[in-house]
Amino acid sequence: MSDSKKYTLAIVDDHLLFASSLEKLINTFPEFNVVFKARHGQEMQNELKNHTEVPDLILLDINMPVMNGFETVGWLTANHPGIKVLALSVEDNENIILKMIRGGAKGYFLKDIHPDDLKFALLQVMDKGYYYSERVTSTMVNALQPGGKEPMVKLRENELKFLQLACSEMTYKEVADVMNLSPKTIDGYRQELFNKLGIKNRVGLVLYALKNHLIEL
Amino acid sequence: MSDSKKYTLAIVDDHLLFASSLEKLINTFPEFNVVFKARHGQEMQNELKNHTEVPDLILLDINMPVMNGFETVGWLTANHPGIKVLALSVEDNENIILKMIRGGAKGYFLKDIHPDDLKFALLQVMDKGYYYSERVTSTMVNALQPGGKEPMVKLRENELKFLQLACSEMTYKEVADVMNLSPKTIDGYRQELFNKLGIKNRVGLVLYALKNHLIEL
DNA sequence: TTGGGGTACAGGATTTTTCCTGTTTTTTAA
DNA sequence: TTAAAAAACAGGAAAAATCCTGTACCCCAA
Numbered sequence: 001m002s003d004s005k006k007y008t009l010a011i012v013d014d015h016l017l018f019a020s021s022l023e024k025l026i027n028t029f030p031e032f033n034v035v036f037k038a039r040h041g042q043e044m045q046n047e048l049k050n051h052t053e054v055p056d057l058i059l060l061d062i063n064m065p066v067m068n069g070f071e072t073v074g075w076l077t078a079n080h081p082g083i084k085v086l087a088l089s090v091e092d093n094e095n096i097i098l099k100m101i102r103g104g105a106k107g108y109f110l111k112d113i114h115p116d117d118l119k120f121a122l123l124q125v126m127d128k129g130y131y132y133s134e135r136v137t138s139t140m141v142n143a144l145q146p147g148g149k150e151p152m153v154k155l156r157e158n159e160l161k162f163l164q165l166a167c168s169e170m171t172y173k174e175v176a177d178v179m180n181l182s183p184k185t186i187d188g189y190r191q192e193l194f195n196k197l198g199i200k201n202r203v204g205l206v207l208y209a210l211k212n213h214l215i216e217l
Numbered sequence: 218m219s220d221s222k223k224y225t226l227a228i229v230d231d232h233l234l235f236a237s238s239l240e241k242l243i244n245t246f247p248e249f250n251v252v253f254k255a256r257h258g259q260e261m262q263n264e265l266k267n268h269t270e271v272p273d274l275i276l277l278d279i280n281m282p283v284m285n286g287f288e289t290v291g292w293l294t295a296n297h298p299g300i301k302v303l304a305l306s307v308e309d310n311e312n313i314i315l316k317m318i319r320g321g322a323k324g325y326f327l328k329d330i331h332p333d334d335l336k337f338a339l340l341q342v343m344d345k346g347y348y349y350s351e352r353v354t355s356t357m358v359n360a361l362q363p364g365g366k367e368p369m370v371k372l373r374e375n376e377l378k379f380l381q382l383a384c385s386e387m388t389y390k391e392v393a394d395v396m397n398l399s400p401k402t403i404d405g406y407r408q409e410l411f412n413k414l415g416i417k418n419r420v421g422l423v424l425y426a427l428k429n430h431l432i433e434l
Numbered sequence: 435t436t437g438g439g440g441t442a443c444a445g446g447a448t449t450t451t452t453c454c455t456g457t458t459t460t461t462t463a464a
Numbered sequence: 465t466t467a468a469a470a471a472a473c474a475g476g477a478a479a480a481a482t483c484c485t486g487t488a489c490c491c492c493a494a
Contacts, residue, residue, distance in 0.1 A: 017239070022234070112235075113234050114237075118234055166420075167420065168424075184442075184445090188441085203423055217428050402471080
């Protein structure tokens with residue numbers, strides 16, 4: 001396969017060592033050629049401007065500074081719908097997977113994927129337009145099937161805001177002040193969340209928020 | 218440089234993609250040769266048995282299943298003190314750095330290191346016996362200098378245990394039962410921690426524990 | 435127009451958390 | 465051995481968190 005017929009590919013990841021290593025690995029695949037690397041979405045935007053031709057495929061990390069994977073995939077689907085985006089993460093989290101898929105990613109895989117599987121995934125994306133592992137597929141089914149058990153709890157805007165504020169050393173009264181609501185309303189939010197999430201006290205709230213990436217440390 | 222004079226190196230990391238990619242990268246360095254990869258400490262032990270010669274250098278990830286970086290570096294310094302160990306992590310955390318150094322690691326770097334710096338680090342470890350980046354050096358100075366500000370709070374064994382149990386939906390009374398102590402003793406632990414850590418309630422405890430990696434989610 | 439659903443909020447009670455000041459027992463060190 | 469320090473524990477009380485029931489208001493659809 002001549003170079004001109006290789007698929008072009010870009011890597012967006014802030015872990016320089018990983019990105020560079022991955023580049024070496026992918027360049028050993030005869031079908032692919034890494035044309036540039038970027039450390040985050042913004043750097044990727046610049047790179048795209050500097051290249052006359054956009055890559056066929058972008059491997060996109062999710063946890064990045066400046067412009068993270070979610071924002072970046074949104075921008076890409078809006079401005080370069082032709083580019084296939086494969087999301088890449090260390091975290092096996094349903095919400096994250098769904099967020100990326102909804103954002104337009106054509107596939108998602110964990111960084112502990114086997115190199116052979118990576119190659120397969122890359123080829124399948126270019127060939128069929130998508131690559132969804134079993135894990136991702138089952139996640140999507142879970143999310144879309146209203147029948148089965150759905151741990152997908154929907155939080156109202158205010159509930160989320162309250163939850164985030166509750167994950168601090170503030171007292172509920174102080175939270176009420178910040179949110180400009182009566183402490184009794186806050187009381188209601190708390191109770192509602194306890195019921196919805198099946199937890200029994202404030203520590204449970206904090207743990208839930210952390211596990212579901214509703215707050216950052 | 219002929220192959221026989223290359224330094225031999227092993228990679229221990231559960232992220233297959235990263236490990237394989239890193240192998241490719243390192244094999245482009247003329248001075249090094251990757252002899253095996255393992256996904257965690259236990260697999261590494263097996264690999265060491267299967268090879269007549271042990272590698273000169275081991276790149277060791279910290280977050281791994283089965284047998285993590287801390288355990289592994291301890292085992293290596295005890296059983297193969299001749300092997301240089303370089304720790305490798307995504308997390309820039311002082312406590313983690315210190316724990317690995319104390320365990321016997323000859324160096325520590327983040328996965329966002331530049332490939333050129335990696336090469337420099339590898340060479341320096343083989344040449345001088347250690348590689349400590351500025352970040353690591355300053356961390357060590359911080360830890361050893363009793364003069365300056367030391368956020369290094371020492372927790373007693375029981376305090377730590379209590380702290381970990383407090384990061385759950387258990388009530389303090391239940392924690393007391395688990396620890397076989399009077400609730401009033403628990404009361405004392407809590408108060409002591411509040412003072413030591415400068416926090417004001419249980420949520421503060423949870424956040425502190427998380428930030429300092431005293432508990433896992 | 436009417437009734438249901440969602441939201442904000444209250445009263446009031448109970449439990450848990452938080453705080454402060456002491457006593458007793460165990461450990462440690464001179 | 466003995467005094468000091470640390471650890472375990474208590475009483476008592478204020479503050480915060482938790483829980484339950486009930487009301488008022490608004491929006492929307494039948």
